[in-house]
Amino acid sequence: LLPQITSCLADVFNQRCEVNRRASVSGCVINTCGWVKSSGYQALVHAASAFEVDVVVVLDQERLYNELKRDLPHFVRTVLLPKSGGVVERSKDFRRECRDERIREYFYGFRGCFYPHAFDVKFSDVKIYKVGAPTIPDSCLPLGMSQEDNQLKLVPVTPGRDMVHHLLSVSTADSPDDNISETSVAGFIVVTGVDLERQVFTVLSPAPRPLPKNFLLIMDIRFMDLK
Numbered sequence: 001l002l003p004q005i006t007s008c009l010a011d012v013f014n015q016r017c018e019v020n021r022r023a024s025v026s027g028c029v030i031n032t033c034g035w036v037k038s039s040g041y042q043a044l045v046h047a048a049s050a051f052e053v054d055v056v057v058v059l060d061q062e063r064l065y066n067e068l069k070r071d072l073p074h075f076v077r078t079v080l081l082p083k084s085g086g087v088v089e090r091s092k093d094f095r096r097e098c099r100d101e102r103i104r105e106y107f108y109g110f111r112g113c114f115y116p117h118a119f120d121v122k123f124s125d126v127k128i129y130k131v132g133a134p135t136i137p138d139s140c141l142p143l144g145m146s147q148e149d150n151q152l153k154l155v156p157v158t159p160g161r162d163m164v165h166h167l168l169s170v171s172t173a174d175s176p177d178d179n180i181s182e183t184s185v186a187g188f189i190v191v192t193g194v195d196l197e198r199q200v201f202t203v204l205s206p207a208p209r210p211l212p213k214n215f216l217l218i219m220d221i222r223f224m225d226l227k
Helices: 002-019 021-026 039-050 062-071 092-108
Strands: 055-059 077-081 117-122 127-131 154-156 166-171 185-195 200-205 215-222
Touching (some): 002 021, 002 039, 055 062, 062 077, 092 185
Parallel strands (some): 127 215
Antiparallel strands (some): 117 200, 127 154, 166 185, 166 215
16 A cells, blocks of 8 residues: 555655646655565665655665665665764653654643543444455465455444444445545544444544545554543
């Protein structure tokens, strides 16, 4: 999914450059994360290709620097910079706390200046999907059948108690045929409770009811509103 989204983002940026001279002259700065191995490395190379970058700055990762020098086109200038003294890597716990704080700010604003809304959503009023399906081993496929790319496949999700604390993105798609996995989102909600008897789930939303669209994408990210 990440390469497709990166390519779409690059196309949107190029379209903006065509109609905005300032954007075309200034270019852009791409800030990447620390995921630099396996699929993370491939994502870096793909981003460099999609955006046609001409300068790559690598911070204190000599191995990554050498790999990019090897794999990127010769016209791309790759620079290795040392990290500043006293700088340390963030632990997983610290990164998790930072992520939770950003999610909390989305709903409550900086220093709690926003007031999110809590309301019930009927199971029948929405369609919930997750992106990606398990890969079937080749040995289990019927004779003559080839492996499908399940990374972008939409899988319907039946609402249940296991949705509690999950973040959901509200897609702007009007139907499942709109390529929901690549469609923009109107915003995010978090499930705070599920009532199977009443067939409703309670959500925390930055905007009042009703939801702007009825197609939701569930994430693996969870958020517990403990403060």
